[in-house]
Amino acid sequence: MSGKPKIIIKDLNLHFGKQHVLRNVTANIPEKQITVILGPSGCGKTTLLKTMNRLTDLYPNVKLDGSIHIGNDDILHTKKDITEIRRHMGLLSQRPYPLPMNIFNNVAYGLRISGRKSKKYLKPRVKHYLEMANLWEEVKDRLHDSASSLSIGQQQRLCLARGLSVDPDIILADEPTSALDPLSSEVIENKFVELKSQYTIVMVTHSLQQARRIADYVIFMYLGEIIEQGPAKEFFNTPKQDLTKKYIKGLFN
């Protein structure tokens, strides 16, 4: 285990109705590193990510056991307001979902709902976050255009800026580059590497290459279970499980 753990997942089990989706998941996600959750489609990696900010609440018939500690809170059993907890995490989804408003308001939204509404405060903040997401130069003259007028790669960066604007400690990303062209993907990847000095990043991917490029810590899942986890170097160079070896060699299925 390298680095201090930021998210501590213990004996996590999740059922969708009768379907047992996550089985005894236990993992420590290190602080200020990029943790990649790797695995073939349908192995439960997205579901695991969504339990971390309790988006699983939005699905019917979900049964969750175990615990996820972030800081001092077990977010699965906390009495704290879940919206408060979600504010400490940014989310990037598989394809970007900008909010139905203009570019400026997309970034300002998170700040506004947490009570910071003055234009004087918002303007420099919005600029700052758009710069952080490498988008400012492209949109500075069209801040009042609709977010849906941006290209999909730009939209994903807008979503990143929006996610950063609520000042999270954690960035959750669910295959954030799967809908993007190679160039936009690279921008997002580089940005993640840059951002990890300030944020704990958890990214789901099914791309081995991507995991090799940016991961510090890897969690490999198969059929709802964690098969192997460890620092990226160890994971890729000296995998311990047969299943992992096969997956890394691309011999899966």
Add this chain to the structure above:
Amino acid sequence: MKKSKLRNAEELFFRGVMIISSSVIGLALFLILWSIIKRGLPALSWDMLTQTPKGGFYFGKEGGIANAIVGSLYLASGATLLAMILGIPVSLYMNVNLHKRKKLVNSIRFLLDVMWGIPSIVYGAFGFTFMIYFGMHSSLLAGILTVTLFIIPIMIRSIDEVLMSVPKGLMEASYSLGSTQSETSYKVFLRQCISGVTTAVLLSFGRAIGDAASVLFTTGYTDHMPTSLTQPTATLPLAIFFQMSSPIAEVKERAYASALILTVLILFISIIARIISTRYQKHKIKI
């Protein structure tokens, strides 16, 4: 070879059916408009629009139906406004707060669809019994309440239908920024569906202004300009009805003129609503 011939014939047949049914609908619309315009336009005058019925109006003498125009606008706007105030939160609640309870929401949808199907005369009769119970006279207020009741299922279900198409990812995006359910409802879902809301308002307004049966007992009729919520009020559909049932030819012609006014009014409101909706639709996220 044989098979492809059969497929071609099938294609031809359905295309024929499509063309025929579209033309029938188009023709019907055209004939309705044509008969209203042909018979109504000559009888239409400035007086029709600006005067209330004078002494001899129902015998073909001077006067107009300004009272019914104003009354109908009051009635339909009032009812549409009330239905919006009640309907928008209900449809948002169904799609955001009750998001997980599919069965419950589907039963609500079923009940609303049944309510949509109830003939307006039934709402009229229901409103009437209610009025008697409370000792109310027929009045603009009673009419507004009754019409609200009968356009509310239309309002809720048409908004609901567009809210259903909001992608789950947008909901997750909103929550993951730390929005509450009501912020998700009013700042995200409602904005995404603004054009659907406009359509719903339009549909409801059209039904409200065009319905005669529900206002027959509840709103009553009068020859005066409406000035108070508690007074009986004239409406266009009833104005058409009363004039149409007159044996005097000139009065009958005026019924067509009134129908023309009603049609143009609805057309006018549709156009305004479309303009508003395209103005606000530009931020909609395309999926």
